[in-house]
Amino acid sequence: MVSGRYKACVVGASGVTGGELLRLLLNHPGIELACATSREFKGEYVFRVHPNLRGRTSLTFSDSTIDNVLKRDVDVVFLALPHGQSIEWVPKLYEAGLTVIDLSADFRLKDPNAYVEWYGWEKPHPYPDLLKRAVYGLPELHREELRGAKLIAVPGCMATAAIISLAPVVKAGLVDTERIVVDAKISSSGAGAHAPRLDLHPFRTYVIRPYEVVHHRHTAEIEQELSLLINRQVRVAFTPHAVDLVRGILTTAHTWLIKPVQEPDVWRAIRAMYGNEPFIRIVKDRAGFQRYPDVKYVIGSNLVDVGFEIDNRLNRLVVLAAIDNLMKGASGQAVQAMNVALGFPETTALDQVPLYPV
Amino acid sequence: MVSGRYKACVVGASGVTGGELLRLLLNHPGIELACATSREFKGEYVFRVHPNLRGRTSLTFSDSTIDNVLKRDVDVVFLALPHGQSIEWVPKLYEAGLTVIDLSADFRLKDPNAYVEWYGWEKPHPYPDLLKRAVYGLPELHREELRGAKLIAVPGCMATAAIISLAPVVKAGLVDTERIVVDAKISSSGAGAHAPRLDLHPFRTYVIRPYEVVHHRHTAEIEQELSLLINRQVRVAFTPHAVDLVRGILTTAHTWLIKPVQEPDVWRAIRAMYGNEPFIRIVKDRAGFQRYPDVKYVIGSNLVDVGFEIDNRLNRLVVLAAIDNLMKGASGQAVQAMNVALGFPETTALDQVPLYPV
Amino acid sequence: MVSGRYKACVVGASGVTGGELLRLLLNHPGIELACATSREFKGEYVFRVHPNLRGRTSLTFSDSTIDNVLKRDVDVVFLALPHGQSIEWVPKLYEAGLTVIDLSADFRLKDPNAYVEWYGWEKPHPYPDLLKRAVYGLPELHREELRGAKLIAVPGCMATAAIISLAPVVKAGLVDTERIVVDAKISSSGAGAHAPRLDLHPFRTYVIRPYEVVHHRHTAEIEQELSLLINRQVRVAFTPHAVDLVRGILTTAHTWLIKPVQEPDVWRAIRAMYGNEPFIRIVKDRAGFQRYPDVKYVIGSNLVDVGFEIDNRLNRLVVLAAIDNLMKGASGQAVQAMNVALGFPETTALDQVPLYPV
Amino acid sequence: MVSGRYKACVVGASGVTGGELLRLLLNHPGIELACATSREFKGEYVFRVHPNLRGRTSLTFSDSTIDNVLKRDVDVVFLALPHGQSIEWVPKLYEAGLTVIDLSADFRLKDPNAYVEWYGWEKPHPYPDLLKRAVYGLPELHREELRGAKLIAVPGCMATAAIISLAPVVKAGLVDTERIVVDAKISSSGAGAHAPRLDLHPFRTYVIRPYEVVHHRHTAEIEQELSLLINRQVRVAFTPHAVDLVRGILTTAHTWLIKPVQEPDVWRAIRAMYGNEPFIRIVKDRAGFQRYPDVKYVIGSNLVDVGFEIDNRLNRLVVLAAIDNLMKGASGQAVQAMNVALGFPETTALDQVPLYPV
CATH class of the missing domain: 3.30.360.10 (Dihydrodipicolinate Reductase; domain 2)
Structure with a gap:
């Protein structure tokens, strides 16, 4: 936390939901965007992948490794990774005491066996305890659990x-x-x-x-x-x-x-x-x-x-x-859940009027 | 019928389904397109309303009146009119012995009272006999009834x-x-x-x-x-x-x-x-x-x-x-039903391969 | 001006640029949206015409007359009218001392005869003096003239x-x-x-x-x-x-x-x-x-x-x-010009990051 | 040539222009489609890659090799390959006496050096003689040269x-x-x-x-x-x-x-x-x-x-x-040029009325 702002990192920031997260977080008064990771675009300016951000940030992508994130001393991590990859990140980030907001499906289901049935995993989910602690990040249904939550599974779109x-x-x-x-x-x-x-x-x-x-x-x-x-x-x-x-x-x-x-x-x-x-x-x-x-x-x-x-x-x-789908269906909802978890007013950075017609 | 071809008229030919009918009928070897009517565009070249037909026809729209159609001595009439208007045309064209192919909903339902329930008419359908004689123009279900039929109600899209x-x-x-x-x-x-x-x-x-x-x-x-x-x-x-x-x-x-x-x-x-x-x-x-x-x-x-x-x-x-929807959902289906009714091979003028990608 | 905010009215607010003006002005901290006029939708809730504004305003459209606007004691009027209509509004609003921001072409050209050549008017522009006083509302070229301007002609898109x-x-x-x-x-x-x-x-x-x-x-x-x-x-x-x-x-x-x-x-x-x-x-x-x-x-x-x-x-x-085109090409530019004219920071209500992808 | 029809092969038939060629050639009364090649989809049904052709052909893709084409005893070969690949095919097919219709840019330019300037080749075009013999396949400008031509370079879209x-x-x-x-x-x-x-x-x-x-x-x-x-x-x-x-x-x-x-x-x-x-x-x-x-x-x-x-x-x-662009800009033009080259009426398989609206 720097000068009253939480430090945040977006992992998998070169994708579409990653880009939407950057757009929202760059306008969030309580967040300092400390890192954006991308394996494919490591070292490249963020605005070269998300040209709408040109002029808004001179950030570059850093490497998409857990070590890279941990060493940056951030408070919040958004995981915008393909399904099946978050599971490698979450336990370590969670252990490190960070607030983890996972946009994948890896921690949404409470029943470890459900991952076998619905996601075709060969074995049940290996972290049943984390599944229990994970809060399904739909504030409209789980607002109280979200307050102070350290692991949030952002719902599917x-x-x-x-x-x-x-x-x-x-x-x-x-x-x-x-x-x-x-x-x-x-x-x-x-x-x-x-x-x-x-x-x-x-x-x-x-x-x-x-x-x-x-x-x-x-x-x-x-x-x-x-x-x-x-x-x-x-x-x-x-x-x-x-x-x-x-x-x-x-x-x-x-x-x-x-x-x-x-x-x-x-x-x-x-x-x-x-x-x-x-x-x-x-x-x-x-x-x-x-x-x-x-x-x-x-x-x-x-x-x-x-x-x-x-x-x-x-x-x-x-x-x-x-x-x-990119806002309430993914990145907007992730920020909303973070707002609840960290104690910001819930609509912070999310009060855009719909663009119409578009 | 001229030189082995049936004479056809499209009523309400300036609309979208009307235009699609013209496109199909102009390529039908058994049909001579005798008239295309439009109240709004009377006297105008057809290709000025349907620019895809430029170079294919020098036909002009004629007036959209029953008299105009009857005097042209046609064999087949397609009615591409808004719902509620065909009902004024069908009885007279039918009486005159023409083959009538109605693309509106006015003769699709067998139960005269259904028009009150579903179309908000104030009274039941005034021509219950014609409803009985009308064939629901879905060849896949009513092919036999369509052979020689004089009144065909083309299904909704x-x-x-x-x-x-x-x-x-x-x-x-x-x-x-x-x-x-x-x-x-x-x-x-x-x-x-x-x-x-x-x-x-x-x-x-x-x-x-x-x-x-x-x-x-x-x-x-x-x-x-x-x-x-x-x-x-x-x-x-x-x-x-x-x-x-x-x-x-x-x-x-x-x-x-x-x-x-x-x-x-x-x-x-x-x-x-x-x-x-x-x-x-x-x-x-x-x-x-x-x-x-x-x-x-x-x-x-x-x-x-x-x-x-x-x-x-x-x-x-x-x-x-x-x-x-304009082909099998309207004009294509109307031509298919006509093909069955008049004894043409059923795919005549209808064997286009889908355009892909478009 | 109420509690430090200027009162504004949008004339012709049911159109597309009108709706965009409302969207922007409702988020402008220095503006109180006092009226939105529409001949066609007079009395109707604004959000019923611009559904993106549902939940943001309970304003209704008022009548699109000069008297209606004048009696509301507003400071700024945006005219989002078809070309050729602003010319009837501008002189009266200008005389009343209001800041007039006209999104039409009626006051963009300095040469009164140009309206004959380019807009097909029968006679030269009847208000050559107002043409001189009107500032072409492109801040990048006319920023200094815009400060304090009372008549602004917003450029074409x-x-x-x-x-x-x-x-x-x-x-x-x-x-x-x-x-x-x-x-x-x-x-x-x-x-x-x-x-x-x-x-x-x-x-x-x-x-x-x-x-x-x-x-x-x-x-x-x-x-x-x-x-x-x-x-x-x-x-x-x-x-x-x-x-x-x-x-x-x-x-x-x-x-x-x-x-x-x-x-x-x-x-x-x-x-x-x-x-x-x-x-x-x-x-x-x-x-x-x-x-x-x-x-x-x-x-x-x-x-x-x-x-x-x-x-x-x-x-x-x-x-x-x-x-x-609706932002920098019309309503955004109008607000930008207003910001300069009234002394607001130029980007007020205009700092949206582009929505991408859309 | 079988029963009065020329045998044709489309090389690179899984791409978009390849698919359009298949659509056209399957409806060409003077052509028997003898093969469609694709390295990526070898052995797969053509309709699985071009679903619009489902029900029209049970052809499968064969291997995209020169030998495969030569052994099929075809009369005409369409090359729908990426730029820079046709150059390996054309000399051999041309030598074998086939009619070659190349949709790439490899034989469009007469000046061998132009390939260095415009296509970034390291050296001038290695077959200047073939460049001379190639006819630029725009019938509106080169109809006479196209008659009987054995190598046709289809123009860019x-x-x-x-x-x-x-x-x-x-x-x-x-x-x-x-x-x-x-x-x-x-x-x-x-x-x-x-x-x-x-x-x-x-x-x-x-x-x-x-x-x-x-x-x-x-x-x-x-x-x-x-x-x-x-x-x-x-x-x-x-x-x-x-x-x-x-x-x-x-x-x-x-x-x-x-x-x-x-x-x-x-x-x-x-x-x-x-x-x-x-x-x-x-x-x-x-x-x-x-x-x-x-x-x-x-x-x-x-x-x-x-x-x-x-x-x-x-x-x-x-x-x-x-x-x-897929018709007159590529595949349609290729078939038109072929029609001229082989002596078919020029509009054969090409008289589709534009689909409108679409």
């Missing part, structure tokens, strides 16, 4: 939207928790900066492309978090689709009502949970240009727009959420 | 994808017909050429926008056609989303299995129904760049790509379909 | 990019001022929110569309400002092209060198003029992902990226500039 | 648009041939299927990106072809810009008139050269939706839309051309 939109109606007991369908639509920036032919522009544009139609990994955390809310297993049928955008996620949750429900009941359930949340807007309007959540209106912000509609004919309830 | 993908598994009795969810993603060209602010480029790009989240009109025809297949009411929970593309529809049908089903069972059901269909490709591949249907691979063609995946964990079956 | 990139090399006498070609590429949001068929999504996407190939109106202000710099007539051949983006302008100026010039000469000319400018970045890099200006890296910011390349083979100098 | 639009006005002596500026805008599909980070979707979207601002390689062929027309050196200042589309090129040529010229003079020059060309449309309209060339209206076709505008104020002439 689509999981964030799905969980936030479904939590109120699951908790209020409105819907059949055995028959929840989540149909997600996701942009390209979540795929990262190293990718195969299908991620090249000519092949990734003009798509509406289902993938991992069943058994997508985010299912595990969605079920974990919703089940925790009601102490009973919730089942979620999750299917994502890639669409031709760079930022943004929309989740459409199709649920079946298990009792007579009117609109005010749903409003009440959502407001009970999120009435004071700084980043959640309830969007359900009969007039104006926006009737429901749409990624169009959250780009560049840390907001979650939540909306719903009741289908009386079929006793169905549709619950919708829109986020910017 | 999203309905086409949903029905074609669901028909085999519904007919084979694999899924719970009370809990079918269809989550649709649709491009902008279906909205036509006259549109409000939200359809302007700055506001219609960068969206994943749910709309008519419940009770969308296409629900009615999807339920009608699937119910017909099994002589029992099928219920469909349908929700469309606008995405940032000009062409293309993907429907994702989330269904629950009602008996133990393996992949070969689903393959068998689909092949039994579509094994010889010229426009249906079953796409479910473990290798290569395309694993499931994606609009990317059908643009510019009359194809329907159909695919599926079984979720053993949840006894769920996901069924997918991708089409070009 | 493409003109801003062209002038800023060309000014240094014209002033330094490097290029033939009779043979300057400016080839501009522009996004859709500049066209506003009321537009004809060609601006609908299906027709405005997938374009590279030249328009007003010769004699585009921005030519007049580009020539005016460059000529002022050297007290000699400069000629600019200007051609714009619409591309399939919502935000962003790139201008490519092709010029011919009139004396032997090396790279350091051009650097020197640019740095001499812009070395301390807060919003100008000189982008010319031999390494990294960005070698030249590209709209990709300025979206959401008030930056102008300026770059160049010398073509020794042909004695040509290419000068490039990229801006966000 | 941007060069095609620039040459075709400039040829008439250069030949007619209307413009200053020392001061021609060509400002090109190009989509992503020309970059091929193997590409670095900047070609990934998140980084290649939302760009207006100048690159190789001076000394782009296509300059060499544009100057060569225009100079040939008038037996005098023509100089072209060429600058390309990447835009956010998959297909399409627009070239804007800014020229200075050297004598008094009226619109009919330009029309006459263009018509004199292209009056009977099957793929050229002159687009200059005062009414309708298309006033000038725009990629929007040529996608999926082999057309070149050519247009112009005179700037009387500055004695400037702007000449415009729009093409689909």
Whole structure:
């Protein structure tokens, strides 16, 4: 900590979520950005990889090794690494007493065996104790645990939207928790900066492309978090689709009502949970240009727009959420969780109004 | 009929589906394009409204009146009019003995009262007899009725994808017909050429926008056609989303299995129904760049790509379909239905390979 | 002025540049947003037209009349009106002693007759005195005049990019001022929110569309400002092209060198003029992902990226500039000019880092 | 040749232009597609790499070796290889008496030294004799030489648009041939299927990106072809810009008139050269939706839309051309050249109407 500011390091800073973290942290009054690591771009100016930062920082990438980070005497480390790599970093950083904010999936699931089922690991997670200590970094559900937390597992991007939109109606007991369908639509920036032919522009544009139609990994955390809310297993049928955008996620949750429900009941359930949340807007309007959540209106912000509609004919309830996947779906949420953990006002560096139209 | 060719007229030819009809009919060896009507562009060269046709036709738009069409002695009339307008044209053209191919919804539903429920008409459909005689223009389900048909109601664009993908598994009795969810993603060209602010480029790009989240009109025809297949009411929970593309529809049908089903069972059901269909490709591949249907691979063609995946964990079956909404979703399908009705080979003027990448 | 803050009004606030002004002014610590007018949306919540502002303001649109604005006792008025309408507002607001910031073209040109030639007016501009008093709101060229200015004509979007990139090399006498070609590429949001068929999504996407190939109106202000710099007539051949983006302008100026010039000469000319400018970045890099200006890296910011390349083979100098047309090309520049006029630090409310990738 | 059809092979068939060649050749009544080679995808079904061809061909990729091609006894070989690789193939295939159609730049330039200057080769082109025999495959300028040609160098994509639009006005002596500026805008599909980070979707979207601002390689062929027309050196200042589309090129040529010229003079020059060309449309309209060339209206076709505008104020002439870069800019042009060489009607397999809107 220098002159009242915490020193932070971003590991894996040359990727897309890494770049977004740098953009946010460079504007955070309580943070001094002490290092940004990248194996591939070691020694290069950060702005040469993230040209939006040109003129904002003269930082260069340093080597992406644990030793390099430890020797810099930082307080907070953000791990923006591919899944499966954080697991090598977290125990050592945690032992060293640092606040560790991991954007990968490596510490999101509480059940060590779940990594075998959902991530194809050969053996259960080797650090079950750390899994217990890790806080699932969704402030809307785990704010109290986040205060002072030393290990934070930042939720998956689509999981964030799905969980936030479904939590109120699951908790209020409105819907059949055995028959929840989540149909997600996701942009390209979540795929990262190293990718195969299908991620090249000519092949990734003009798509509406289902993938991992069943058994997508985010299912595990969605079920974990919703089940925790009601102490009973919730089942979620999750299917994502890639669409031709760079930022943004929309989740459409199709649920079946298990009792007579009117609109005010749903409003009440959502407001009970999120009435004071700084980043959640309830969007359900009969007039104006926006009737429901749409990624169009959250780009560049840390907001979650939540909306719903009741289908009386079929006793169905549709619950919708829109986020910017790099903000509330990754780096923005990581900073929000850090704000809670370190005691900053929660919206610090995160109060951008959505850029519109873009 | 002139020199062995049928004379055809396109009514409402200045719109998007009208333009697509002109593009197809100008290349149809059995059709002479006798007239293209437009109230707004009467007297103007067709290529000035549809610049892709420059150099292909020197036709001008004529007035969009029934008299104008009748006096031209045509054999076939395509109605590419807004919903609610065809109803004034169809009875008179039908009486005059013409083959009428209506791209609107005005004659798609068999139940006259359904127009009150789904289209908000004040009274039931005034021509119940014509509703009976109208053939729902989906050759894959109604080929025999289409032969020689004089009134054809071309299916809705999203309905086409949903029905074609669901028909085999519904007919084979694999899924719970009370809990079918269809989550649709649709491009902008279906909205036509006259549109409000939200359809302007700055506001219609960068969206994943749910709309008519419940009770969308296409629900009615999807339920009608699937119910017909099994002589029992099928219920469909349908929700469309606008995405940032000009062409293309993907429907994702989330269904629950009602008996133990393996992949070969689903393959068998689909092949039994579509094994010889010229426009249906079953796409479910473990290798290569395309694993499931994606609009990317059908643009510019009359194809329907159909695919599926079984979720053993949840006894769920996901069924997918991708089409070009202006082709198989509208004008291509209209020409296909005409081909069947008039006795042309079914793929005449419709054998375009998808344009890829685009 | 209330509690140390100036009261501001945005006239024509339902349009795209109006919405961007609201977004910026709501975050300006020295401004109280007193009114936002709209004829079309009078009485409606602002956030229903600009959904990104939901949760940020409960303001409603008031009527778009001069009386309505005058009676609110505001200090600053932004006019975001179509060309030709500001001329009715400016004299009255100016007389009332307000600071008037006009985003239209109505007061940009110094020569009253230029409005006949370039804007097709039937008669010369009726307020030649006001034209003289109006300051062309480009702080990089007119900062001193802007201090305390009461009438500011905000430059055209493409003109801003062209002038800023060309000014240094014209002033330094490097290029033939009779043979300057400016080839501009522009996004859709500049066209506003009321537009004809060609601006609908299906027709405005997938374009590279030249328009007003010769004699585009921005030519007049580009020539005016460059000529002022050297007290000699400069000629600019200007051609714009619409591309399939919502935000962003790139201008490519092709010029011919009139004396032997090396790279350091051009650097020197640019740095001499812009070395301390807060919003100008000189982008010319031999390494990294960005070698030249590209709209990709300025979206959401008030930056102008300026770059160049010398073509020794042909004695040509290419000068490039990229801006966000709604920010530095319109509303951002208007706020920047206001900051100078009212004595705020120039970057107040304008220090957003570009959103990347978007 | 089998049953009256020529046997053809596409070498490098897994790339984008390779795939487009397959799409066209599979529909060519005079061609039997005998082989498609790919080192990377050897043994794989062609439709797994080009999913649009699913259902159209059961061909698999064979090895990309000269022996493999020679042993198949084919008549025509298309080389869709990266620049610098064709040079190893052409001499051997040519010696074997095959018709060789090379889509790379390796045989486009007549001057062996030009490869040192423009392509950075260490030594002059090693086959100056073959350079002489190679025909530059632009039928509009070299149709007679193409008849029966055994070695065809298919022009560069941007060069095609620039040459075709400039040829008439250069030949007619209307413009200053020392001061021609060509400002090109190009989509992503020309970059091929193997590409670095900047070609990934998140980084290649939302760009207006100048690159190789001076000394782009296509300059060499544009100057060569225009100079040939008038037996005098023509100089072209060429600058390309990447835009956010998959297909399409627009070239804007800014020229200075050297004598008094009226619109009919330009029309006459263009018509004199292209009056009977099957793929050229002159687009200059005062009414309708298309006033000038725009990629929007040529996608999926082999057309070149050519247009112009005179700037009387500055004695400037702007000449415009729009093409689909994969069709007239590469594979379509290759098939057109083959049609001429082998004696097929020139539009065979190339008469697609542009897909619009897309």
